[in-house]
Amino acid sequence: MTQRPRFHLAFPVHDLAAARAFYGELLGCPEGRSSPEWVDFDLYGHQIVAHLVPGKAAPSGDHNPVDGHDVPVPHFGLILAWDDWTALADRLRNGGQPFVIEPYIRFKGQVGEQGTMFLYDPSGNALEFKAFRDESLIFAQ
Missing domain, CATH: 3.10.180.10 (2,3-Dihydroxybiphenyl 1,2-Dioxygenase, domain 1)
Known part of the structure; x- marks a missing residue:
């Protein structure tokens, strides 16, 4: 840590x-x-x-369009190291976890290149896990 x-x-x-x-x-x-x-x-x-x-309600259904995907709002998650993100994506796929947005790479070859994926927990809480190729560029514009 x-x-x-x-x-x-x-x-x-x-x-x-x-x-x-x-x-x-x-x-x-x-x-x-x-x-x-x-x-x-x-x-x-x-x-x-x-x-x-x-009796917790299902997800709100609120979303924002990003890269042609409907990103659930609200959501929480982590920014992982690249290898940890890849390993988690594999673990989720192998565990049969459905994704709201399948793991994919945003900004490929550009500043801020990142992997991201979205999923719901069994109670409908939305989670995002992402990783940056270069963590020093997390807040780059």
């Missing part, structure tokens, strides 16, 4: 067992503390907490 600050995110889920299967097994996030109402996960060194909210 770098010296960067770690983020904490709490989000609703309708089923803790499904959240454990998705975040713990499929994404490979180690589980931390838990109770009957919530579960902590270690998402690449960041603390995310799935809070049980029975």
Whole structure:
């Protein structure tokens, strides 16, 4: 883990067992503390907490058009190292995870070249995982 600050995110889920299967097994996030109402996960060194909210509504359906794709809003995720992003994409594909937006490369050969993918967890929370060929260009214009 770098010296960067770690983020904490709490989000609703309708089923803790499904959240454990998705975040713990499929994404490979180690589980931390838990109770009957919530579960902590270690998402690449960041603390995310799935809070049980029975009857949670499905995704809002809100989106923004980007590169001919409908990007779900809101969403959360991580910027990974390139090899970690590729490995995660393979892990998700091999695990049969459907994508909202399949892994693809944006700005190929240009400043800010990046891989990105979008998916929903079992409760309809949208996630994006991305990686930059050159992390020093994350905020390049």
